[in-house]
Amino acid sequence: MLVQASVTNGVVYALAPAEPLPTIDLSKSIRGQLLSARDHSSIHRFLTKYHRPLLFANMIAMLMNIVVTGVDALTGQILSVISLALWLPMGIAATSTLRYDIVRLIVRTFDFWFFSCTTTLTALMISTYFWDLRFCRMIIDWIGFHNIVFIDGQVRGIRHLVIVTILGIPPLVFVLFWIMLDRLDGCTSFSVLSHRNKPHFSLSGVDIIGNYMITLSLLITKIVARKRQALHLRQRSSVIECVIYRCGLKLKQIEESRNCPARNARPTRVTARNQRIAITALNANTSSEPRLIQQMMFVKFTHTFDSKHVMLPLRVADGIVVFLYVVGIVGLVLSISVFVKSESMKPNVLLMRSAGGLFCTLLFVVPFVALYQRDLFKLLVTSFDFLFYAFQATAATLSVCILYDWEQSRCLMLLTWWIWIHWALTLDALTPIMRHKLRFRPRMAAPIVACMLLGHIAVICRVFFIGDEKLHDAVLYQGVIWDHQLAVPAMPFYFSRIVTLSLWCPRLIWRLSIASKLDVTIIRGSVCYDNYFAKHGRRRSRGRTMHERKHSPSLHRGQVKPTLPTGHSPHSGTTLKSLVAIQPQAN
Template sequence: MLKLLCGTYNFWFLSLMNVVFMTSLCMLWLDVRVLVVPMSWWEYQNAVLTDANLRNMRQVVVVSVVNIFIVGFIFFAVTLQIMPDMREALVFDGARRSVAVHEVTAHSVVTLIILLLRLAFRYRATLKNKEAKDNIIQCISYVCMVKPRLVIENPSLAGRAMALAKRNSSRRRRWWRRRDALTKVPDEWIGRRCAVRLRLVHRGHKYLADDIVLANFVLHYQRRLLSQLAGSFDVAFLSFQFSVLTLCVCDLFQWDFPSVTMSATLWLWIHWILTLDALVPIQRLRWGFRIEYTTLVLVMLFIGQAVLYNELIAWNTLRLQDRVFLEFRVGSRRLAWRVVPMLMSRMVITSVWTLRLLWRVWRRHDADELIMIHGDVEYNYTSSATDQAR
């Protein structure tokens, strides 16, 4: 099980966030308290390797829940700067931009808390599974790829009329696959309005064309799959991260209309990728659409984040504002969160998850495998132990 976990993307991402958090704590303290860091790192790493710890899985999850409160206390202490003997240091000090250690610590703590809450939520969901037996263990972090399967319900008894109707519908389905198109009405509708859509692009309303394309996908989504995506942690986590990133970019460009429309359009395309599993394979086949087509959007997103990151750190050719977007007082302490540190921390996380989406798209063994919806993995520990004893 340990070997399987080490080959997953979740393991390396959580381990990276753990290392970033512990390294920032060492830079903040630089005293005897640094001795606590290795033990804390090992506790959080055990939470990452929960599925491999069969005998103490419950204890590991309980310790992880306790660590949520400890990490939350560290977050407020670092954010309010009330931690005693906290060292002020800079992770990056450029010509006009600088990132402090306590800002990196605060943002990494928020991500770590969310991931620990996910671990506790998944463990609670496994306990609610009444069908599971004592010797059946359901993995918390390790998941498997799934794909939808076409199920055709046929009556046990059918007359000749029903048989003819079934044969005709089958012929029509093959005809649509061969034509690789939608229905006749959308084809005629698009054909009569191609000139209008081209004229809209010529007038500068190209964002409206993107909205029409995305709306066409959304209208063909399968409702059950869409509701399952809405309750997925990965979709909610990425939606939150990209939403914060979009707001920071709009504020960075002083809410200029072109930047707002471009950011909003990119936000829609990202959510299109996150919810694309709700489009059933038969509909993709009719349209001639493949999941690999999303690679262009993901690559452009990654390049855009890299360019913006270099603009903030090195180039500084655009007139970008770095203002305080959240400020309040707690007693005599003044808490202020700025746009650029928040944006840079979000871009690091979203860049890593963008690469993860690319990895999911290209590692699929089947064209119908889903990229955001995963299946639960269960195994019989008693039978495995018996086989090893033999």
């Protein structure tokens, strides 16, 4: 019997960090690590003395940077150079105050390198599109975008940075439209890749710029949305929740569900009130005396996951597991053979193979989906990483269907690939006890993801290097905007999706390859740390009396006195020079 009613007792799981969280030293800043004490003090005095004029110049530079795209080429070049000179002092200074240990953690993440590569590629392509001194504008954008991705290391002026970032998104969209509409003075597009044989395909610089600026806008919006939500939940808290650096998670068994029927009768929902309660408890557990050296804290999920609460309460019989895997392999092989041998097969045979591959794939996937834990599945499908993967995979699938002019056998083949990749993306919703029943290990899904990625890369190779008479470029959107004919072809859109998937899928393959039966691969956990500077600043500004001001040693504006951990002498460790922030103490 393939499936039957489940009668076994469930297990309750909670998401917990898969590895110990790192320890950080907030006394270290980028500037303090790179410069000597003398140079550090000199720069600090200069920035403190001229803080307001430099801030005003920075704001003027940002306004000029927006105007560059709307004026003629000569004026734009002059404004670009002036805006770069006005913006650099505060732009570089803001980067120099980032906490060194947080930056080290961020640069080890995939999100940072993907964001950095996307930003660098976009800046280079737009600079090539300008091909004059207006490339100075892209230097400002490149540094500014990296300041955004390092937002976890900012301990001062976080709300102001979020506001500036929000205000910077519309100009980014404006530049995108101006380039797509070919309204920039003195700029011409250029070809990056083309296939001259029939059918003809080409990939221009404007196509790449447009697609990657859309990706960049999505990533910036994600960072801002996460940070804004974290700030809203922690309005009166000194705890800083990281939005880029996140920890790996595992499903940790906490109890048997039969021992607590009342608790598991209705799973807890994730609400803003629940999160505030968790944050209040987190703040209560933090030390009353803030420390510079501390271990990062895990933001606990406020709900648990009962393995009995599945999509469909079914149990796979032990003797059928091998049959399921055989059927799944057959479905995968049939779908791949449709693509590999499409030229040598008759249309009816091709259609039968693609339909057979789809049927076998569904027969394999359905039992997995039936055993997904409901609340874990909801948490998974609402995460940014899943939505980003799903969007890229779905957009790539639809693009190839359009390129093949919706030919039935190819569409069924692509639908099968789409099901396989989404099966791999949703495996986090399978609890360890269900993985054991299915004799499943996460590493089994790694070759599936690799095959699907290689299949789409092979389609790109057929387009530009081999040629395929079945592939025909099409227009996704065509219209007239401001007396300009705007057309969005399918091929550049598909090419950009595959480049993005080629960067993201290796990370998923690696996670699946090293994951244990308890680990999750898509869902990430939030971590935070206690902001020493926020707590210490409030205490200094509110708690000092006139008598204390007269007798206590004077500190420069923006300077804080470190709290040393137990066992450290006043002369050991990092000096006070790395604690100095650019902005005044009042924030």
